[in-house]
Amino acid sequence: MTPEEEVVLQVSLMLLTLLLRKKLVRDKIVHPQKSAVRPNKNVIRPQKSIVHPHRSIAHPYKNAGEKFVYNVIHGPPKNCLNLLRMDKDIYVALCNALKNRNLLHDARDISVEEQVAIFLYSVGHNKRNRASQDTFQHSGQTISKYFNVVLRTICHLGKDYICRLNNDTPAKIQNDPRFYPYFKDCLGVIDSTHVPVWVPTSTHGRFRNRKGVLSQNVMAVVGFDMRFHYVMAGWEGSAEDSRVLYSALDDNVDPLQIPEGKYYLADGDYPSIVGLITPYCGHQYHMSELNASGSQPITTAEELFNNRHFSLRATVERVFGLLRSRFPILKSQVEYPFSTQVQIVLATCVLHNFILDHNPNATQFDVEDGASYDVDTSSEIDNEHEFKVQVVKRGSNDSLRATIAAQMFEDFNNRCRR
Template identity: 45%
Template sequence: MLPGTFIALLAMLMNKGLLSPSRYVSAKEKLATFLYVVGHAASSRQAQERFQRSGWTVTQSMNEVLSAMVRLYPTVMRPPGSSIPWEIHSNPKMFPFFKGCVGALDGTHVPAIPPPSGAKPFRNRKGYMSQNILAACTFDLKFTYVLAGWEGSASDGRVLEDALLNKGFVIPPGKMYLGDAGYGLRLNLLTPYRGVRYHLREWSLGNQKPQSPKELYNLRHAQQRNCIERIFGVLKKRFRILVTAPEYPFPSQSINLGLKAKTLPKQG
């Protein structure tokens, strides 16, 4: 994180009364400890060595900043607007065909260490323990919604259904998100044709051009939906804890993984 971004984030947390210094630890050090752990997937022992603090102090700093980030969520998270996104309106390949789309959504798996008593559902189809995290973003790479905590074995469609029915995910009336074929077709979700070439890497082979209207639609859909894959890549590169199973209690893992997408990337 750039120094200016760090200072701006610290000022925001302190000005809103979400984070404050304690007798022996400044608010700056608490935030630095948190970012060190999530940015480098550092263990508590590594953080203790880096900041020359006890395990208890590191844990307290992590918990305080985590709580502050969660409470910051309503400030930094914004639903998409009702106007046509610039990325659509300014591109003749996309407008007017995708004028009702406000962003893209997808699921991503991140390693998890669930409680032993309920670990089995977290084993995904690739064989490792994970959470299936749903996220939606605008075409300029700003997250509009994140839902963490679902087991790795849960389908993307099931997670989306829970988000829409129970977890406050609202799609503006008359608007749509772009999603992959795994979600199935619904009124507020635009998906590609099944059985037709889709992924951008498929189009890069042989430099081929679309041979039918369905192939052209799938190509444009994939090009525009690529924003969600890009932001997942940025997020996992910036916060290494998202690619390494964290050693912290599972409830903290769920909150922690979700708030990275909700807050930190938007701060630069």
């Protein structure tokens, strides 16, 4: 090898050595006596799982809602009545009706039966979302979702289950000589009830009724078959009953229609217009026709008319009491949007009719549990001027009332002389 070739070889070896050293430095590989692997801060390493003994899974019991429904359907008959406020057969019929109308469908993790159970459990026991979460082991979002879904679907059933009576004389009147033939053209009773509401502070003035309670004024037409035949909910508690009536009569979407020649009974808070018959003001109303101990005998046609008018009109008070006792959610304020509170009233009325349609002898709850929240009404006319205006506009039923009272009193006196 020539001297020139040796020089070239040495230079090549030196360059190769330098290149290898640079590569080793770049890869952070050093001599053994100086090796120390430093952790890369940019690398994400898995953390060790930390067990918190005080924490638990939010809903640890799977299929709790499914087991709840199974217990309701296959358990003792009183299970369904106590938990869902209706008999087992009626609950199954309700679920089937909603499915057959394609209003409800089974979801991935929750059946139609469980969806309906969530709603009935809430309105039947006035349970809040958090309590239903614990019972059915679902998230609050799921409970709220299906509560509102079922609420809307039941309101949708209203057009089939809340409808006007036919024009036939009710059996309650036709089969009782105290009422027939005097009230043969009477179809039912119109009255209002007050349901507590939760509303923003800025609207308290409009919703505070004469008893100082925040409420919505709900007007209903009730037949002597104990069913609702028209319901208007959502009026402020401060609204007069007569004002709600005018709104129903003049409503453009779903007006209250009274057939010609027919009428409803109403109390002294309503005007004596065509289609309504109210009691005589200034005469006793709650009195015994048979002159029980401590009561005064009936001496005038007006008193006799008022007595029998009250006996028939008591039907609506009983229906309101039954509705509240079956669905306690109507007895207290609930923190839902006001539109939802209105829908709850309508839905419970639909359920009331649905139950009676499927079983007129269905188990009822103690009416004493449904204490009245109504505003105390009296025969004193506070808005006499407005009543006169409406009588001029819609006509008066005073002459018909006088005719009925006179005939009724004459027959009463003839029977007493026998």
